Amino acid sequence: MLKKIPLDQVRVGMFLHALDGPWIDHPFWKTRFLIRDPADLAKLRESGLAGVWIDVSKGQDVAPASATPPTPATAAAAAPNEPRAVAAAAPPPASARLQDELKQAAVLCRQGQEKVRSMFGEARLGRAVDAEQCLPLVNDIADSVFRNPGALVSLARLKTQDDYTYMHSVAVCALMVALGRELGLPGTACREAGLAGLMHDLGKAAMPLDVLNKPGKLSADEFDVMKQHPLRGHEILVEGRGATEVVLDVCLAHHERFDGTGYPYQLPSDRISQFARMGAVCDVYDAVTSNRPYKAGWDPAASIAAMATWKGHFDPEVFKAFVKSLGIYPVGSLVKLQSGRLAVVTEQNPQNLVAPQVKVFFSLKSNMPVAVQVLDLARSNDRIVSREDPKAWGFPSLDELWAGEAVHRRS
Incomplete structure (x- = not known):
């Protein structure tokens, strides 16, 4: 009662x-x-x-x-299983295997997509958005990332063109939490970063649907329209309830660039907060690795390599921490081994970013599939010699190799 x-x-x-x-x-x-x-x-x-x-x-x-x-x-003693409230608790260490955490991550992907879809719908109807209502979801996402950073971050990357707008927010939420953890932020700040990630694109709810859902590259005029979404999102959050200064800042400035060429205000680097710099990296990574109406997503390892060449786009220190949070070869990356075999990355090795755990499944020597073998490259004489483009190889079930049934449970 x-x-x-x-x-x-x-x-x-x-x-x-x-x-x-x-x-x-x-x-x-x-x-x-x-x-x-x-x-x-x-x-x-x-x-x-x-x-x-x-x-x-x-x-x-x-x-x-x-x-x-x-x-x-x-x-x-009266309620031993209830969580204790902590104003600034440090996140617990990762303690779950990827395959175990993927089950919970799939549930959170579904819940997150539904929550963001509902929030966008409220905003389109002109109703006030209550960011505080998203706190339980963000807290669950943060807990999942703390248990195993690779599970939810990697699973949320797998989107269809139809659910991109909503799942992108869930993915950026998880990426922000993982990045905050790598940067050494306290648990409360990591969660606030996650809430900012979940709300960062709310302004897209105010964009014309024919522009937002266009199945091709935007024209210059259409792109000018889309560039208004940070401003519109900020307005919606200010008019609503529960948005902190961090949430408002990331919404407004996640498209600002470190060299001052971003939008909407072309802010110089010293006027871009750390949280907004985090948002810029997380937003771009998820965008380029996701399937969009006008292009297929890039391989995660290739995306990291490409982003590293974009001088002036990101804060170098934040980007370095981002790479450490995901790995040089993020979960789901297709790699070629020195032994002449192909494998998919399944777990990171925080002590050695170039030696993750992989699942070997194909022999280049025989040009035939082989029995799947889990291989910890940190304890093996084998090593990665190159990243490979999954589209070039045409493996239809690559995601199922690392994610299993969670691929189908997430939506």
């Missing part, structure tokens, strides 16, 4: 269901959690919120006048 109570009645052991006030006015990432720590209770009482909603089926009720408030130990 839900109850609304004033802040002075909140105590350790209660389960907060909702906070009566905007997200930016309170110090917690999650708005639903069990209060275990007196320090969290103190932060809540200092927040200035009007009150909170509690769920007495998951935690303590309002204490009778003679009741003694529970200690943190007894509160923890």
